[in-house]
Amino acid sequence: MNPKISDFGMARIFDGNQSEANTNRIVGTYGYMAPEYAMAGLFSVKSDVFSFGVLLLEIISGKKNVGFHLSEEGESLLTFAWKLWSDGQGLELMDTMLEKSSVATEVLRCIHIGLLCVQEDPADRPTMSSVLHMLASDTIALPIPKQPAFSIGRFVAMEGQSSNQKVCSANELTLSVLSPQ
Template sequence: METFEDQKLSVSLDWEMRFNIILGIARGLVYLHHDSRLRIIHRDLKTSNILLDKEMNPKISDFGLARMIEGKETEANTTRVVGTHGYMSPEYVLHGLFSVKSDVFSFGVVLLEIISGKKNTGFYQSKLATSLIAYAWRLWVENHVLDLMDSALHEVCNANQFVKCVNVGLLCVQEDPNDRPTMSNVFTMLDSEAATIPTPKQPAFVPWRGHPIKASSSSEPELTSSLGGR
């Protein structure tokens, strides 16, 4: 199996493949969070932990940091924060609190990396933004969402699906875990043409250089104008 860190693989994946991979990851997390006998929180979801088989079906791997929660519990806390910088939710980084919504945050980062071909932590000293999350949010409020698209997708991307993915990705990385959707809701929003998708609030970890960005009054950006690992 191969991972998203493979540069040649990243270039070869078209939009349909990437969208199906995103759906597959979401479906896997729905199972872990909702359908498994014991609720499983992965705690280290990232692009390098997504394996692809020969048919490009995604498999979530590396459960070394995963925790199982019994019954109806959805969160727990720890005094030892472990994970990967750029994928951990703010409540986990700052307070050691992890939950299914922590995995939702990580999924949002992975989604944005897949559709943009950029790493969340790859914006060091960049003039564009401080992170991929910040860059995606900037483009969202400025109604230039398609500028986030991986250049390898320009000729083949479904623009409406792309905008929906950005919308869902930003919902997943909102600062308050209560504002993030569950993975079952994420899957429905991505898979259904009729699903209503809320407008995201400013996400976590978005310090902005210069003047703060004010959100547009429009509920959905206009269509204007790689996988994670670059």
């Protein structure tokens, strides 16, 4: 249960037995990167836990986190899963292909574990060995997860609806206010 860097481009950056690093450049797949790595280049064993949590939520939902924009707020799969779970509607996240072959309590437990893995503070995330124990045993009590790290989304106006927001960004992810100093 030693975490490994799964992105081969990232693997070349790290030495053989290195488990933590502060990298000079950010490489990897956005949507799976832990926020502390994506924003500051800080990588640790808890970065792998974040990526695993994203993957677990993707498996349950049948949807990818990257490019997931379900609502007009452009929320991510992580925030969508959080809202459903928080409202007691976690099963609505489940892919319809899983309905016949799954047990509702197991699906909800997996969503719960996925949300524990994608918490903003790495210290709040479980270790991979803890995740393994949580998945293997339905008797281990799970802590209440905190809201997922962040959402990279975009505002999508519904057809026939006007938006008061002016898009001033080439990639629709940032809004900059220019003012001379």
